[in-house]
Amino acid sequence: MDRTGIERARSVLNRIVPYCAPLLFWGALWVAAYRAIGKDLLFASPAQVARQIAEIAVRPDAWRAIGLSILRMLAAFTIGVTGGCLIAAATSASRWADILLRPALTAVRSTPVASFIILALVWLRGAVAPVLASSLIVLPIVWANVTEGVSSADKDLLEMARVFRFGRWRTIRHVILPSLRGTFVAACNASIGLCWKAMIAAEVLSVPRDAMGTQLYNAKVYLRTDSLFAWTLLIILLSAALERLFLRLTRRFAPEAGRG
Amino acid sequence: MIAFIGVSKRFGEKIVLDNFNWTLPRGARVCIGGSSGAGKTTLLRLLARLDRPDAGAIEGLPASASYQFQENRLLPWYTARRNLRLVTDEPDEWLDRVGLRGEGGSYPGELSGGMRRRLSLARALASPAPLLLLDEPFMELDSDSKTRVMDAVRGQSGAMDREWIILVTHNQLDADALGFEYQTPLTRRAESGL
Numbered sequence: 001m002d003r004t005g006i007e008r009a010r011s012v013l014n015r016i017v018p019y020c021a022p023l024l025f026w027g028a029l030w031v032a033a034y035r036a037i038g039k040d041l042l043f044a045s046p047a048q049v050a051r052q053i054a055e056i057a058v059r060p061d062a063w064r065a066i067g068l069s070i071l072r073m074l075a076a077f078t079i080g081v082t083g084g085c086l087i088a089a090a091t092s093a094s095r096w097a098d099i100l101l102r103p104a105l106t107a108v109r110s111t112p113v114a115s116f117i118i119l120a121l122v123w124l125r126g127a128v129a130p131v132l133a134s135s136l137i138v139l140p141i142v143w144a145n146v147t148e149g150v151s152s153a154d155k156d157l158l159e160m161a162r163v164f165r166f167g168r169w170r171t172i173r174h175v176i177l178p179s180l181r182g183t184f185v186a187a188c189n190a191s192i193g194l195c196w197k198a199m200i201a202a203e204v205l206s207v208p209r210d211a212m213g214t215q216l217y218n219a220k221v222y223l224r225t226d227s228l229f230a231w232t233l234l235i236i237l238l239s240a241a242l243e244r245l246f247l248r249l250t251r252r253f254a255p256e257a258g259r260g
Numbered sequence: 261m262i263a264f265i266g267v268s269k270r271f272g273e274k275i276v277l278d279n280f281n282w283t284l285p286r287g288a289r290v291c292i293g294g295s296s297g298a299g300k301t302t303l304l305r306l307l308a309r310l311d312r313p314d315a316g317a318i319e320g321l322p323a324s325a326s327y328q329f330q331e332n333r334l335l336p337w338y339t340a341r342r343n344l345r346l347v348t349d350e351p352d353e354w355l356d357r358v359g360l361r362g363e364g365g366s367y368p369g370e371l372s373g374g375m376r377r378r379l380s381l382a383r384a385l386a387s388p389a390p391l392l393l394l395d396e397p398f399m400e401l402d403s404d405s406k407t408r409v410m411d412a413v414r415g416q417s418g419a420m421d422r423e424w425i426i427l428v429t430h431n432q433l434d435a436d437a438l439g440f441e442y443q444t445p446l447t448r449r450a451e452s453g454l
Contacts, residue, residue, distance in 0.1 A: 160333040163308050164347055164387055165324055174346060178337040
């Protein structure tokens with residue numbers, strides 16, 4: 001092999017190794033753990049999980065569960081983000097709104113996810129409860145970040161807007177909203193993963209008809225550890241994919257976030 | 261006429277203006293000189309209604325002012341053209357007047373210090389208001405840019421709708437070149453022992 005060939009091979013290796021090495025390492029550890037435990041009921045092997053995923057891939061009801069869980073998560077995320085922004089607008093614009101709402105939002109932020117889920121199940125039935133529970137996880141995060149962004153808007157630019165007679169709406173549109181872009185995107189990035197996890201937990205407890213959480217619940221009930229592992233792996237992969245997709249979308253639609 | 265009558269202004273312990281009296285007749289074209297920290301920017305901020313006097317009164321202030329701030333205060337997320345479009349329908353014409361033709365699509369962060377200075381001047385000049393306030397407009401400018409900016413300011417001098425033009429500079433030669441009256445009201449205050 002000539003020098004160019006060696007360099008090309010080295011470059012390919014450099015690209016592959018960061019992905020393959022952790023896979024091999026954790027795969028080997030997984031196999032070792034499976035052999036050490038030696039009970040399929042407690043611990044599934046990589047081969048069993050792969051077989052389960054292959055089975056899930058051809059089941060139409062599994063795809064429906066995946067699709068509806070994603071849809072519910074997107075609905076909860078949209079409700080949480082919209083609610084958080086609207087409340088932030090109110091608390092930033094009115095001192096009284098801030099005095100009245102801040103304690104409630106602080107309490108919501110400190111409330112455990114499980115409490116929301118159980119309360120939502122008491123109030124609502126079926127597929128709506130997980131949406132409400134996970135939207136309540138997103139809302140205070142977005143509210144806190146947007147409020148912080150508004151209060152830390154550049155005072156010099158606000159003065160400039162005053163001198164040039166922008167008026168309230170033009171000031172909001174041209175000065176406050178663009179300066180919020182960075183904190184808003186950060187809040188969304190931070191809350192999308194939490195929203196997904198809360199959604200799955202709520203689905204496990206509320207057991208709606210078509211849901212990934214319900215599949216997890218069924219796997220537990222029927223002692224299908226291989227199925228439990230397979231669905232958990234799918235949930236992790238989907239979470240990573242959704243976070244990545246969101247990051248790409250924000251980079252595409254808000255490329256100026258943080259420009260300054 | 262704009263009249264400062266017994267105006268006092270302090271920031272914490274520091275007294276910037278103390279029983280300050282000053283008049284600016286309609287049509288005044290004035291360069292304010294004086295040492296750093298004397299209160300020149302405070303005067304402009306009072307004229308722009310960004311600050312209020314702690315005591316005394318300012319009479320005859322027009323409802324609106326156009327202001328070139330010392331720190332430019334351009335919107336970093338908008339291009340040069342869009343920054344100007346916020347105050348005028350003819351941004352390209354104003355870019356041309358301050359020698360920034362071809363930079364309309366650049367963001368402030370992509371411009372040099374002198375270019376940003378000229379852009380903020382263009383915004384102040386393009387914004388119609390009876391009172392024009394310029395805080396050190398020639399700062400960071402090379403000689404060519406300064407000549408161009410002086411021409412742009414001189415162009416405003418004859419504008420009938422500009423009832424007052426107040427410019428802060430450290431250099432009396434700038435006032436002479438523009439044909440503006442050079443005043444040091446704050447230095448006089450200091451010399452009078454106030």
